[in-house]
Amino acid sequence: MEQDTITNNTIEVMRAEEEWQRAGAYSVRIEGMNRQHHISLRDEFDELDGPDTKYIVLLDDGYPVATCRFFDAGGGMVNIGRMVVLPEYRGRGLGAKAILEAEKWIRELGFERIGVDSRVVAVGFYEKLGFRVVDPEVYISGPFECKRMEKEVGMLKILVSECLYGGRVVRYDGGEVPETHPTFLKWKEEGRLIPICPEVFGGLPTPRPDSQRVGDKVMASTGPDVTEEYTKGALEAVRLAKENDVAFCIMKQDSPSCGSKFIYDGTFTDTKIPGQGLAVEMLRDAGFKVFAEEDIDEAAEYLKKLL
Numbered sequence: 001m002e003q004d005t006i007t008n009n010t011i012e013v014m015r016a017e018e019e020w021q022r023a024g025a026y027s028v029r030i031e032g033m034n035r036q037h038h039i040s041l042r043d044e045f046d047e048l049d050g051p052d053t054k055y056i057v058l059l060d061d062g063y064p065v066a067t068c069r070f071f072d073a074g075g076g077m078v079n080i081g082r083m084v085v086l087p088e089y090r091g092r093g094l095g096a097k098a099i100l101e102a103e104k105w106i107r108e109l110g111f112e113r114i115g116v117d118s119r120v121v122a123v124g125f126y127e128k129l130g131f132r133v134v135d136p137e138v139y140i141s142g143p144f145e146c147k148r149m150e151k152e153v154g155m156l157k158i159l160v161s162e163c164l165y166g167g168r169v170v171r172y173d174g175g176e177v178p179e180t181h182p183t184f185l186k187w188k189e190e191g192r193l194i195p196i197c198p199e200v201f202g203g204l205p206t207p208r209p210d211s212q213r214v215g216d217k218v219m220a221s222t223g224p225d226v227t228e229e230y231t232k233g234a235l236e237a238v239r240l241a242k243e244n245d246v247a248f249c250i251m252k253q254d255s256p257s258c259g260s261k262f263i264y265d266g267t268f269t270d271t272k273i274p275g276q277g278l279a280v281e282m283l284r285d286a287g288f289k290v291f292a293e294e295d296i297d298e299a300a301e302y303l304k305k306l307l
Contacts, residue, residue, distance in 0.1 A: 024064035032084035132191035165195035202233025214266035234279035
């Protein structure tokens with residue numbers, strides 16, 4: 001079968017359908033699991049490894065660096081597993097790339113749901129990809145503590161500001177502003193929400209100095225130009241929106257990243273003006289509809305029209 005690849009910067013995402021391609025998946029698993037976690041080859045390579053199982057392999061200049069597999073679990077369910085990224089490539093979003101490409105393939109094959117037996121330490125990673133815990137019970141799988149998570153493949157996703165999503169403190173002042181609208185909480189429970197804080201994704205710490213848009217730049221109240229970090233985070237928001245094919249976005253009002261109606265005027269005098277944050281500007285330029293958190297009812301009506 002013809003090789004199906006997608007190139008993203010220097011990383012190539014490959015659907016491994018031939019034996020030489022599957023060898024790349026095995027190579028990553030030997031390096032990342034057999035050697036790093038001292039899992040035996042007999043335990044790592046089980047009865048599910050074979051021609052009926054599908055594999056995703058990420059390559060850096062032809063060198064396999066990340067992988068995952070999936071297989072038909074019956075009843076319209078597919079199980080994703082053996083998600084491995086080589087240690088020196090972690091923190092670059094390659095795990096998400098592998099899972100998202102697997103999801104595309106799974107949709108094409110006509111499956112309805114995806115399950116994953118997630119290590120407890122990886123639950124947050126899968127939640128950001130739209131999975132939700134379906135059984136709070138922790139169980140042991142090999143040397144790992146795990147929880148069962150699932151996701152509906154055909155579910156329309158919504159990109160949201162992470163400060164609204166809650167759970168991790170990302171706001172500039174270290175505060176928390178989780179959204180409590182019942183519809184928003186229902187979407188969260190369904191696994192429909194994809195959270196992102198563009199500022200944190202751009203490399204800024206929490207807490208951090210207040211920043212505001214000043215013309216084409218974003219300036220911190222303490223003086224530094226943080227446009228580069230805000231731009232990097234905004235591009236990451238667009239990438240996540242595209243990779244998850246989100247229906248729309250709900251972003252935190254007044255923010256220099258996420259404001260969709262108003263932002264502060266750049267004088268640091270608590271003065272608001274009509275405008276939009278940098279991430280919202282880029283999301284809209286990329287064709288995504290953006291709502292503020294006070295417009296959740298309007299967003300819900302918009303979603304109904306899409307379903």
